[in-house]
Amino acid sequence: xxxxxxxxxxxxxxxxxxxxxxxxxxxxxxxxxxxxxxxxxxxxxxxxxxxxxxxxxxxxxxxxxxxxxxxxxxxxxxxxxxxxxxxxxxxxxxxxxxxxxxxxxxxxxxxxxxxxxxxxxxxxxxxxxxxxxxxxxxxxxxxxxxxxxxxxxxxxxxxxxxxxxxxxxxxxxxxxxxxxxxxxxxxxxxxxxxxxxxxxxxxxxxxxxxxxxxxxxxxxxxxxxxxxxxxxxxxxxxxxxxxxxxxxxxxxxxxxxxxxxxxxxxxxxxxxxxxxxxxxxxxxxxxxxxxxxxxxxxxxxxxxxxxxxxxxxxxxxxxxxxxxxxxxxxxxxxxxxxxxxxxxxxxxxxxxxxxxxxxxxxxxxxxxxxxxxxxxxxxxxxxxxxxxxxxxxxxxxxxxxxxxxxxxxxxxxxxxxxxxxxxxxxxxxxxxxxxxxxxxxxxxxxxxxxxxxxxxxxxxxxxxxxxxxxxxxxxxxxxxxxxxxxxxxxxxxxxxxxxxxx
Amino acid sequence: xxxxxxxxxxxxxxxxxxxxxxxxxxxxxxxxxxxxxxxxxxxxxxxxxxxxxxxxxxxxxxxxxxxxxxxxxxxxxxxxxxxxxxxxxxxxxxxxxxxxxxxxxxxxxxxxxxx
Numbered sequence: 001x002x003x004x005x006x007x008x009x010x011x012x013x014x015x016x017x018x019x020x021x022x023x024x025x026x027x028x029x030x031x032x033x034x035x036x037x038x039x040x041x042x043x044x045x046x047x048x049x050x051x052x053x054x055x056x057x058x059x060x061x062x063x064x065x066x067x068x069x070x071x072x073x074x075x076x077x078x079x080x081x082x083x084x085x086x087x088x089x090x091x092x093x094x095x096x097x098x099x100x101x102x103x104x105x106x107x108x109x110x111x112x113x114x115x116x117x118x119x120x121x122x123x124x125x126x127x128x129x130x131x132x133x134x135x136x137x138x139x140x141x142x143x144x145x146x147x148x149x150x151x152x153x154x155x156x157x158x159x160x161x162x163x164x165x166x167x168x169x170x171x172x173x174x175x176x177x178x179x180x181x182x183x184x185x186x187x188x189x190x191x192x193x194x195x196x197x198x199x200x201x202x203x204x205x206x207x208x209x210x211x212x213x214x215x216x217x218x219x220x221x222x223x224x225x226x227x228x229x230x231x232x233x234x235x236x237x238x239x240x241x242x243x244x245x246x247x248x249x250x251x252x253x254x255x256x257x258x259x260x261x262x263x264x265x266x267x268x269x270x271x272x273x274x275x276x277x278x279x280x281x282x283x284x285x286x287x288x289x290x291x292x293x294x295x296x297x298x299x300x301x302x303x304x305x306x307x308x309x310x311x312x313x314x315x316x317x318x319x320x321x322x323x324x325x326x327x328x329x330x331x332x333x334x335x336x337x338x339x340x341x342x343x344x345x346x347x348x349x350x351x352x353x354x355x356x357x358x359x360x361x362x363x364x365x366x367x368x369x370x371x372x373x374x375x376x377x378x379x380x381x382x383x384x385x386x387x388x389x390x391x392x393x394x395x396x397x398x399x400x401x402x403x404x405x406x407x408x409x410x411x412x413x414x415x416x417x418x419x420x421x422x423x424x425x426x427x428x429x430x431x432x433x434x435x436x437x438x439x440x441x442x443x444x445x446x447x448x449x450x451x452x453x454x455x456x457x458x459x460x461x462x463x464x465x466x467x468x469x470x471x472x473x474x475x476x477x478x479x480x481x482x483x484x485x486x487x488x489x490x491x492x493x494x495x496x497x498x499x500x501x502x
Numbered sequence: 503x504x505x506x507x508x509x510x511x512x513x514x515x516x517x518x519x520x521x522x523x524x525x526x527x528x529x530x531x532x533x534x535x536x537x538x539x540x541x542x543x544x545x546x547x548x549x550x551x552x553x554x555x556x557x558x559x560x561x562x563x564x565x566x567x568x569x570x571x572x573x574x575x576x577x578x579x580x581x582x583x584x585x586x587x588x589x590x591x592x593x594x595x596x597x598x599x600x601x602x603x604x605x606x607x608x609x610x611x612x613x614x615x616x617x
Binding site: 416417 | 537571578582583605608609
């Protein structure tokens with residue numbers, strides 16, 4: 001099967017054919033025009049020659065009249081006519097010689113010969129008459145015969161020149177007609193060629209593009225199952241095939257997107273439920289105590305952080321914060337499990353360090369690169385004494401009323417990579433003081449390499465109204481988000497609990 | 503003078519380059535910020551350095567401005583692999599801010615730290 005010519009090749013062939021035809025036509029018309037001009041020149045020369053031959057005949061007759069008149073009457077007027085017409089005859093003969101070319105040379109030569117013979121004869125009689133000598137009657141008689149011969153030669157020349165002039169005129173007319181015919185033929189060919197070009201352009205370009213465009217418009221309107229036909233020459237057909245592949249990909253992407261949407265719809269409930277479970281739970285607190293907690297996830301709806309303020313019994317409140325190394329639903333579920341395990345262990349009376357160890361044991365392996373940091377603070381609401389354990393977590397801050405802060409540093413490493421133990425530390429939350437527990441997403445929020453840092457956190461918490469935990473949490477998170485316009489790099493969690501002054 | 507190896511990763515806010523120290527120990531020199539965006543490069547470079555039989559590798563933190571939990575996760579994963587083959591990872595030239603992160607997370611005790 002032959003490979004179809006490309007559109008470029010077809011257009012080039014068409015253009016070449018067009019140029020060839022135009023060139024042939026132009027060459028033909030040019031050649032015919034040159035020929036016509038030549039024939040017109042010949043014709044005009046022959047017309048002049050015809051006039052000159054007629055003038056020559058008249059000149060000879062006038063010369064002969066002048067000669068005979070002078071011989072008979074010795075009137076100088078006839079002699080003057082003789083001399084003048086004799087000179088005219090010589091001039092006309094010479095001019096005819098230039099016009100003759102190869103067309104009537106023999107006839108002109110015969111005229112010249114007859115003219116010279118008669119001229120010598122007549123000259124002798126005229127000279128004798130001028131000298132007063134007797135004129136030989138034989139010479140006069142010979143002169144008549146010679147003049148008749150000359151007239152016959154001139155008549156013959158006249159006939160030849162007339163015939164040549166007539167033929168030249170006919171040839172000029174033929175050339176003119178030929179040029180007109182060539183022009184008509186050229187015009188006809190040009191019109192036919194334009195019609196052929198129009199048909200070919202329609203067949204090669206307009207129709208295929210129209211067909212493809214119609215299919216593309218139907219695809220654009222949503223008919224993704226509508227195939228785009230590969231019409232026309234290779235270039236346009238190739239473009240159509242590319243569009244068709246794009247349509248197939250779009251169709252597949254639409255199917256995938258629909259499946260994804262269905263999957264998201266199915267998972268959305270799970271994610272929303274997880275997020276609701278993750279939302280910090282601040283349980284009922286003793287009179288005067290204030291607590292608040294909030295999480296701002298770094299991506300999506302689900303954070304890898306978890307936080308709670310839980311009432312363990314009549315005298316104790318637990319503050320729990322867990323941070324998984326990662327974000328999203330998987331990290332969120334792990335954080336939730338960790339928090340619930342910690343809360344369960346603390347509810348059973350375990351010391352915070354032991355609760356961490358128990359939780360680590362129950363969580364088991366978290367994966368090669370996954371770990372978590374956690375902090376558990378148990379506060380005795382009667383005297384503000386605190387027991388806490390910190391698994392590689394940023395130190396919680398006890399904020400005094402004068403703005404000074406005391407950190408609750410790690411009591412063991414992060415949880416997950418390797419088997420570890422955690423000790424339980426002790427501290428006191430005095431009257432009017434508050435405790436801020438947060439994740440590294442707060443202090444490591446950064447812009448252009450500058451971090452929010454623990455100092456800003458301590459200043460904001462320390463200078464806030466110490467008895468209004470929700471206001472402190474909101475103010476702090478607003479400051480963090482204002483510090484990093486756009487998305488947070490990490491989940492940001494803060495828990496604040498305030499002990500009343502009295 | 504360390505011998506430069508192929509495989510530098512210099513795009514983004516962090517850059518990593520591998521070399522071999524005078525004692526023949528592979529060295530990964532990190533620069534810039536190691537966070538959730540640059541950790542994949544950090545992981546790839548570190549895994550290449552660990553290869554299949556290295557028992558001691560050095561990570562030079564002298565030019566690291568910041569490392570977050572994703573970067574720590576990469577190091578923890580690499581340390582697990584090294585411990586399985588009885589090897590160790592040396593953290594060298596940590597800046598005070600970087601060392602503070604390792605101190606808080608307790609990872610300073612798990613790695614070998616050199617000034």
